[in-house]
Amino acid sequence: MTIIHPTAIVDPKAELAASVSVGAYAVIGPHVRIGEGTTVGPHAVIEGRTTIGRDNRIFQFVSLGAVPQDKKYAGEPTELQIGDRNTIREFCTFNTGSAQDAGVTRVGDDNWIMAYVHLAHDCQVGNQTTMANNATLAGHVHVGDWVTVGGLTGVHQFVKIGAHAMVGFASAVTQDVPPFMLVDGNPLAVRGFNAVxxxxxxxxxxxxxxxxxxxxxxxxxxxxxxxxxxxxxxxxxxxxxxxxxxxxxxxxxxxxxxxxxx
The missing domain is CATH 1.20.1180.10 (Udp N-acetylglucosamine O-acyltransferase, C-terminal domain)
Known part of the structure; x- marks a missing residue:
């Protein structure tokens, strides 16, 4: 059966699979769906039209599914979709999409997302990525499979980062990063390819x-x-x-x- 701490607030309309666990003081809204084996830590807030797959580990104080930080947002029914087996650490913030794009923010499978990472509206994140602490993705950013984004890195809106690329610590990513490349710095520079x-x-x-x-x-x-x-x-x-x-x-x-x- 679903394990929900007595202090958590879970809307009766939310759809939680049988093996989901919800920690103390967490808040889960009416349009949320969570798959088998996912754990939600204490004080997490999951709202909006948010769908979360199987076996995710969502840590304390996470905010998932809040409305976009976009002045053009006018209450449209946009979504956040998260796949399977993701680790989402403390204080991460993932927003729903916007009507100016596909209307969906997506995160794939098997991603390792460290504390304080922000995914803005309409970001599309692939599978097997690693995002270190305080990585920040602006709106409409696309990140391919197996990408690594270093801590304290900012990614400009509409930027694309190709599969298997690596972005070093504290970088300012204002242009598209081709697959396999190793980049860092401010201004950003290509240092080689991701041989390791x-x-x-x-x-x-x-x-x-x-x-x-x-x-x-x-x-x-x-x-x-x-x-x-x-x-x-x-x-x-x-x-x-x-x-x-x-x-x-x-x-x-x-x-x-x-x-x-x-």
Whole structure:
């Protein structure tokens, strides 16, 4: 049966799976749905149209599903969707989406989100990401799978961070960060590619070498972006095992809207 501390306030219309636990003084609103095995810590507030999946660990003093910090918000029924097996540490704040975008803020599966992280309206966060303490994502930010965002980092609205990228401590991310890259600083600069992260994830030598060549094409040859894209485009044929990585990079460069970090 659901374990709800007697001091918690859970609206009768909220939908909590049988194995959910809710800590002392937590508050859960009427439009909230929480899946099996998820634990909600004391003093957490979960409100709005918020859907949370299975086996999440939500720590004390978290605020999930509050309305956007957007002056244009006019009470539209926007949402927050959180997947499975996420760890969400103390004092995190995730807002619902806005009518100016898809209307949904999304967090995928297996993310490790440390204390004081803010996800603004319409952020789209993938799977297996790590966000260190005080990372702050402004509205409409997209974060790919396996991204690491260092502590005290600010990400400008509408920025995209590609899969497997790593953003260092206390960075100011104002431009799109291509997949696999290692960036930090204020102003932001590309320092290399995320070799250690790729090794830890089991990337083969051939794939890592192809990613190294993509980094060189973008950042070491004084080429225009179009010239770099053309060079990257032939890597998939010469290194078939890296073809998905090449496609990921080309798709990202095509979709980049704020210019890439260089």
């Amino acid at each position: 992260g790729l090794k830890r994830r089991g990337f083969s030598v051939g794939r890592v070498n192809a990613i190294k060549q993509m980094h060189r094409a973008l950042y070491r040859k004084s080429q225009t972006l179009d010239e770099a894209r053309a060079e990257i485009g032939v890597l998939g044929a010469s290194t078939p095992e890296a073809a998905p990585d090449v496609a990921l990079m080309l798709d990202f460069l095509q979709a980049a809207t704020r210019g890439i970090a260089r």
